[in-house]
Amino acid sequence: MKTFPKPATIEPMSQRMNVEFPYKRSTGEVVGRFLAGLRDQKKIWGLRVSRQGVVVPPQSYSEVDAKAGGEWVEVAETGVVTAVAEVTRPIEGLHPSSEPFAFVLVKLDGADTALAHVVLDRLDRLRVGSRVRATWAPDGERRGTIRDIEAFEIVD
Amino acid sequence: MKRPVAVVGVGQTHHTSKRADVNVAEMVREAVDRALLDAGLEHDDIDAIVLGKAPDPLEGIMQPEQYLAGALGAHLKPIIRVHTAGSVGCTTALTAATHVASGLYGRILTIAFEKQSEGNAMWALSPNYAFTQPMVAGAGGFFAPYCRAYIARSGAPGHIGAVVAANARENAGRNEYAHLRDPMTVEEALNSMMLWEPIRFLETCPSSDGAIALVMANEDHARRGPRKPAWLKAGATFTEPMYVPGRDQVSPLAGRTCAKWVYDKAGIRDPWNEIQVAEIYVPFSWYEPMWLENLGFAPLNEGWKVVDRGDQKMGRHLPINPSGGVLNTNPIGASGMLRFGEAALQVMGRAGEHQVGGVKTALGHAYGGGAQYFSIGILAAEL
Structure with a gap:
């Protein structure tokens, strides 16, 4: 059998590539009402759905039995932290803050599920069980996103 | 099939073109709710779920099977x-x-969808691939040379594509679920803008938002259901890599193999005379004569000549494609699955x-990929 010379290059090679693409996602009615509540009312709405209790942020269907619909319930802007993940060295442009911060799950008063959000200040006092309150983006700057709630702050 | 399936x-x-009123889950649930109602069933009656959609970059939802699990x-x-590009619904x-x-x-809920309005399928399918020259072609740019090759070797006259498109539109006019239903003549198709020689604007599929769901059942459940079932006599998928030596892109071997396999399993010796209706995947007009041969x-x-x-x-x-087909409705x-489901509705x-x-x-x-995945189901009124 004829043999061929090996390729000249033997060190590991790689190529850089970026894959980036824009999207525009429809909220649908349920998520849309929740986000409009943040933007227009500074209120946090949940949905009482089949076999799941009051879900915040609400989804269109029960995750237990797939039933649609439910009763809209306003929950408090205060609640209790159920999980903490502190980010001590944030990555610029990727994380929601350039200063040390914490991702938290907050079970708002009146809700049966916990909402994922951030705590930006007084991290030394933050722990599971801490009481927190929503702080809001100013009027005219709320765009109908989850960050219309700027963050949660620790309540003494 | 080892055991009968219907x-x-x-x-x-x-x-x-755009379902701005619903999110992906809500759009998918419209189809699911209709399929369950049609079968006289509820979610509790379903044993497992099989979901298909085109690649994630089309809407940018990572793992839709996770996002949609609750819905x-x-x-x-x-x-x-399931992932097999454009053929994914049938697969x-x-x-x-x-x-x-x-x-x-015993009973499976199967769903396929696309919400094309949330992204841009043409360019999302043309990313920069490492190690090779990016073509930035989109599907039309990719398949047009195959259509040109078909015309060159078959000697087909130039108007055939427009005839296919006008007939598909006439059919779509009778289908209340079709996306494009306005009447369209052969002349209008011929006079529309040339996008990718030989494919003109009115000879290409639209971008659609839509979903379809089917309930599939074993023989016992199928016979006890409220409606006449559509029996799956045979089904198969075959694949052909891009650079197989001697590959015929115009009439790929995987497609011919897939067709022969299902005809053999279904006991069909003369498909032209033993099959009464076919829903075939024609996103660009010229693919109708190409697939009639394949x-x-x-x-x-x-x-x-069949078209002529x-x-x-x-x-x-x-x-062919009494629903109006992909040329008039394309939630990728x-x-x-629309082809498969429409074939089922026809035998029902x-x-x-x-x-x-x-x-x-x-x-x-x-079919899907670069004409690389082929998927065929034969549905029958009697088991």
């Missing part, structure tokens, strides 16, 4: 996701069928205004 429920959305009623049930239905045929599941409905290089004679029209020898991930006798008379056997077909 389609017992069909549900689809009214397909359109699809997957709690404490198996859910799997997904066949994956659901093999799960039923295994004997492990599927064995016409001899090599003579598929265009009009034998593929409603009321003629073998109506759903498009293959429930296709509405686009019902073909006397259908005993129907074919549903899809």
Whole structure:
């Protein structure tokens, strides 16, 4: 059998590539009402759905039995932290803050599920069980996103 | 199939260019709710869920099988996701069928969807691939050379593509779920802008938002259901890598192999005379004559003559795509399952205004990738 010379290059090679693409996602009615509540009312709405209790942020269907619909319930802007993940060295442009911060799950008063959000200040006092309150983006700057709630702050 | 499998429920959305009123889960649930209602079932009756859609970059939802699990009623049930590009809808239905045929599941909910308005399928499918020259072609740019090669070797006259498109539009006018339904003449198609030689604007598929869901069941459940089932006589998928030596991109071997396999399993010796209606995957007009040959409905290089004679029209020898097909409705991930589901509706006798008379056997077909994945189901009125 004829043999061929090996390729000249033997060190590991790689190529850089970026894959980036824009999207525009429809909220649908349920998520849309929740986000409009943040933007227009500074209120946090949940949905009482089949076999799941009051879900915040609400989804269109029960995750237990797939039933649609439910009763809209306003929950408090205060609640209790159920999980903490502190980010001590944030990555610029990727994380929601350039200063040390914490991702938290907050079970708002009146809700049966916990909402994922951030705590930006007084991290030394933050722990599971801490009481927190929503702080809001100013009027005219709320765009109908989850960050219309700027963050949660620790309540003494 | 090792054990008989039937389609017992069909549900689809009214397909359109933009469903801004619903999110992906809500759009998918419209089809699911209709399929369950059609089958006389509820989520509790379903044993497993099989989901299919085109690649994630189309809407940018990472792992839709995770995002949709709650909406699809997957709690404490198996859910799997199928990926085979444009053919995925038909492959997904066949994956659901093999799960039923295994004997492990009695009733399966299978769903396929695309919400093209949330992204841009043409350019999302043309990313920069490492190590090779990016073509930035989109599907039309990719498939047009194959159509040119077909015309060159078959000697097909130039108007055939426009005839296909006008006939598909006429059919879509009878399908209340179709996306494009306004009347369109051959002349209008011929006079529309040339996008990718030889494919003109009105000879190409639209971008659609839509979903379809099917309930598939074993023989016992199918016979006890409220409606006449559509029996799956045979189903198969075959694949062909891009650079196989001697590859024929115009009439790929994988497609011909897939067709022969299902005809053999279904006991069909003469598909042109033993099949009464076919829903085949035609995203660009010229693919109709190409697939008529690939599927064995016409001899090599003579598929265009079927179109020229009009034998593929409603009321003629073998109506092709009475639903209006992909040329008029293209929620990509759903498009293959729409072919399969429409074939099922035809043998059930429930296709509405686009019902073909006397259908005993129907074919549903899809292809995907660079004409690399082929997926065919043969549906029959009797087991």
